[in-house]
Amino acid sequence: MSEHLLTDERIARASVVSPSWWSRTRARVGALRYDRELEEGRRVTPGTPLSVHAARLASVRERRELAASLFAVMDDAHDGRPERNRRVPVDVAAVRRAADVVDAVLVRLEPSHPARIRGVARLRILLADGRGPLYRAGAGSLDAAMRGVLAAL
Secondary structure (H helix, E strand, O other): OOOOEOOHHHHHHHOOOOOOHHHHHHHHHOHHHHHHHHHOOOOOOOOOHHHHHHHHHHOHHHHHHHHHHHHHHHHHHHHOOOOOOOOOOOOHHHHHHOHHHHHHHHHHHOOOOOOEHHHHHHHHHHHHOOOOOOOOOOOOOHHHHHHHHHHHO
16 A cells, blocks of 8 residues: 555544644645645654645545636636636646546545545645646646646545
8 A cells, every 4th residue: 555545544543643733833834845745755754744734635625625726727728718816827728638637636536536645735736836837838738747646646
């Protein structure tokens, strides 16, 4: 079994050590840093900010929020125009080209499917990177990035 497979057993073991207020706060403030560490495969030690963040990524709530973000991206692409209230509009053409892979990622985010922390972290990084292939033409292949997310999930 993968070290980062999100299962109830692993989450229960990780929560044996109750994280401090400081660890919970650092996990929120340093979310992008911890996403990167998890995506790189860093080992999770119970009670640390990284373990708090990993538990958050394992939650059904987080997976639903990520799915909602991806649905919004797909809606933008379907309408042919990015949402006006976004800080950085999506690259509509790239999203359309990657639609099949995005759909597969959405399926994997459903609570009934297993997902690994590494893939959830990779998706969060992709969604947050305003200079990446989701938002900018010429910043790499969104299709390849989403395939990487799918493989990591």
